[in-house]
Amino acid sequence: MRLPCGIINKSYSQDTAIVRTNLQWLLLVLALITLFTFPYWASPHWISVMIGVWISIIGVMGLTLLTGYAGQLSLGHMAFVAIGAYTVAILMSDLNWPFWAALPCAGMISGCIGVIFGLPSLRIKGFYLVIATLAAQFIIVHIISRWDSLTGGVFGLSVPKVTLGGFEFKSDFSYYFLAMIFALIAILIAKNLSRSRIGRSWIAIRDNDIAAEIMGVDPFKYKLLAFFFGCFFAGIAGGLWAPYLRYLTPEQFTLMGSVWYLGYMVIGGMGSIMGPIAGVIFITILDEFTAEMVTDLATGSPVFAGFVQASRYIVFGLAIILFLIFEPRGIAHRWERIKNSYRLWPFSY
Amino acid sequence: MGENGIKLRAENINLSFGGVEALIDVSFELREHEILAIIGPNGAGKTSLLNCINGFYRPQKGRIMYEGYDLTKVSSHKIAKMGLSRTFQNIALYTGLSTLDNLMAARNIRMRYNVFAAILYFGWAHREEMKHRRVIEDIIEFLEMESIRKKPVGMLPYGQRKRVELGRALALEPKVLLLDEPMAGMNVEEKEDMARFILDTYELKKIPVIIIEHDMGLVMDIADRIVVLDFGRKIAEGTPDEILANHAVINAYLGGE
Numbered sequence: 001m002r003l004p005c006g007i008i009n010k011s012y013s014q015d016t017a018i019v020r021t022n023l024q025w026l027l028l029v030l031a032l033i034t035l036f037t038f039p040y041w042a043s044p045h046w047i048s049v050m051i052g053v054w055i056s057i058i059g060v061m062g063l064t065l066l067t068g069y070a071g072q073l074s075l076g077h078m079a080f081v082a083i084g085a086y087t088v089a090i091l092m093s094d095l096n097w098p099f100w101a102a103l104p105c106a107g108m109i110s111g112c113i114g115v116i117f118g119l120p121s122l123r124i125k126g127f128y129l130v131i132a133t134l135a136a137q138f139i140i141v142h143i144i145s146r147w148d149s150l151t152g153g154v155f156g157l158s159v160p161k162v163t164l165g166g167f168e169f170k171s172d173f174s175y176y177f178l179a180m181i182f183a184l185i186a187i188l189i190a191k192n193l194s195r196s197r198i199g200r201s202w203i204a205i206r207d208n209d210i211a212a213e214i215m216g217v218d219p220f221k222y223k224l225l226a227f228f229f230g231c232f233f234a235g236i237a238g239g240l241w242a243p244y245l246r247y248l249t250p251e252q253f254t255l256m257g258s259v260w261y262l263g264y265m266v267i268g269g270m271g272s273i274m275g276p277i278a279g280v281i282f283i284t285i286l287d288e289f290t291a292e293m294v295t296d297l298a299t300g301s302p303v304f305a306g307f308v309q310a311s312r313y314i315v316f317g318l319a320i321i322l323f324l325i326f327e328p329r330g331i332a333h334r335w336e337r338i339k340n341s342y343r344l345w346p347f348s349y
Numbered sequence: 350m351g352e353n354g355i356k357l358r359a360e361n362i363n364l365s366f367g368g369v370e371a372l373i374d375v376s377f378e379l380r381e382h383e384i385l386a387i388i389g390p391n392g393a394g395k396t397s398l399l400n401c402i403n404g405f406y407r408p409q410k411g412r413i414m415y416e417g418y419d420l421t422k423v424s425s426h427k428i429a430k431m432g433l434s435r436t437f438q439n440i441a442l443y444t445g446l447s448t449l450d451n452l453m454a455a456r457n458i459r460m461r462y463n464v465f466a467a468i469l470y471f472g473w474a475h476r477e478e479m480k481h482r483r484v485i486e487d488i489i490e491f492l493e494m495e496s497i498r499k500k501p502v503g504m505l506p507y508g509q510r511k512r513v514e515l516g517r518a519l520a521l522e523p524k525v526l527l528l529d530e531p532m533a534g535m536n537v538e539e540k541e542d543m544a545r546f547i548l549d550t551y552e553l554k555k556i557p558v559i560i561i562e563h564d565m566g567l568v569m570d571i572a573d574r575i576v577v578l579d580f581g582r583k584i585a586e587g588t589p590d591e592i593l594a595n596h597a598v599i600n601a602y603l604g605g606e
Binding site: 012013016189192193195196197198199200201203204206207208210211212213214215216217218219225271 | 403404405424425426428429430434435437441442443444445446450453454455456457458460462464466467468469470474475478479482483486517518521
């Protein structure tokens with residue numbers, strides 16, 4: 001990363017700091033103010049959209065640590081979201097646990113089951129691992145839909161509201177803050193992990209597993225650690241979904257959902273913390289935009305309503321394909337390039 | 350450390366892949382203070398021998414003794430912790446990381462902070478990162494890599510990548526340095542630079558070096574002793590002068606009889 005003119009590193013701490021310039025501080029404060037005041041000025045629809053964004057960011061952040069950083073491809077991430085969601089639901093409704101105790105539990109259980117499904121990664125990689133994680137998707141969702149006594153099977157399970165003291169998180173307005181706080185913490189944790197010895201060891205395994213092992217990275221430990229954190233984040237995301245949706249069924253956690261998680265990550269940019277944030281926001285906005293456009297068109301010309309409705313997904317898909325053609329390395333990468341050129345302007349050396 | 354000034358001793362190494370015998374009864378010793386060159390025609394088993402030392406290949410027979418341990422029974426990452434560090438023939442850097450982070454990644458084995466400290470980052474983890482950064486900066490200065498410190502290594506030219514690899518090997522604080530063709534594909538100037546770095550490392554750190562190299566002139570200049578492999582067998586061992594006069598070596602290289 002280039003620094004703007006006049007910013008000089010005087011210590012190694014300064015060199016590694018995330019926020020360096022006054023402008024960055026200003027933008028950070030402005031962004032936080034915007035996010036914290038968002039529910040006060042946004043429409044109810046956008047508040048509910050943003051809750052989805054925050055929760056997805058947590059889940060995709062987990063996948064980014066696992067796949068983007070450690071290079072262990074997973075096609076079953078939604079199953080671990082399901083484990084988190086069902087853990088919170090069962091602990092809260094059957095055992096009357098408070099949400100605040102159930103949520104860490106959801107993360108831990110999801111993380112530990114993730115480690116079990118991560119064991120094959122010690123022997124196999126690439127496409128073979130994809131198939132192994134695909135098994136996780138089917139096995140876990142199958143168990144959830146068949147274990148009627150615990151999960152309510154295909155009929156589902158209702159989830160109590162989140163309470164804190166006497167306060168009940170029942171409106172979207174209050175739930176927005178809950179989801180946002182957890183998402184911000186998740187982003188911070190992911191960032192810290194990524195810049196620590198653990199993040200570097202993950203990248204070492206991703207980029208050259210043989211060299212990494214010969215240079216002292218224990219692949220057993222770090223691969224399983226990646227699976228733990230990847231699935232821990234997914235579990236937390238699931239745990240936040242459950243009380244928001246208020247009702248869980250196995251159909252909410254499909255293979256398509258796992259594929260979408262990969263899509264968010266790839267479009268946002270693999271191997272960066274900005275990636276999942278950018279990816280989730282970009283795709284959500286694109287989705288909302290195409291939905292709105294289609295509604296407008298359909299009301300304008302009722303004759304072609306059916307055709308226009310169908311074209312929504314064509315436009316959506318086309319936008320993603322074009323995006324991948326012009327920026328295959330993701331939004332986060334493009335953002336870095338824009339930042340670099342802006343900082344060097346007008347002297348491009 | 351080792352007995353009688355021997356740092357590392359390979360005894361009757363036999364390695365085969367199916368029917369292909371890569372190493373046959375290879376034995377050699379690395380002394381406490383020497384540059385040992387391993388030479389031989391392509392496919393002679395030089396890299397396989399290093400891979401055995403690193404625990405990447407497991408020889409079917411024989412043992413490699415180092416500080417009282419048999420390396421053929423120790424896993425690769427533990428061998429790295431024991432102080433054996435190497436560079437690779439085909440550059441094996443972490444392409445997504447910068448030069449600095451490639452070196453920092455190698456410091457992993459010297460770092461102590463745990464997962465929870467990593468999550469918090471500030472405090473323990475940060476202090477330790479800064480401490481290791483100082484060590485890394487010394488290596489960067491030593492190898493004259495200041496200008497490429499923050500560049501992703503995937504974008505660096507070949508010669509510089511080889512240099513980053515040497516830096517990464519040094520970042521482990523090795524007790525034995527294994528170099529697999531560190532000068533392959535370089536021009537004369539780059540070769541001279543690399544030879545200077547290797548000799549400086551050898552003098553400053555006082556560690557033995559095993560080097561695989563094809564450039565005979567260079568090997569004769571910097572090596573104290575030479576081991577010659579041909580088709581998996583050791584055909585000669587001795588000082589550069591002895592090797593130059595050895596008939597078996599001349600036959601292997603020039604094709605005799």
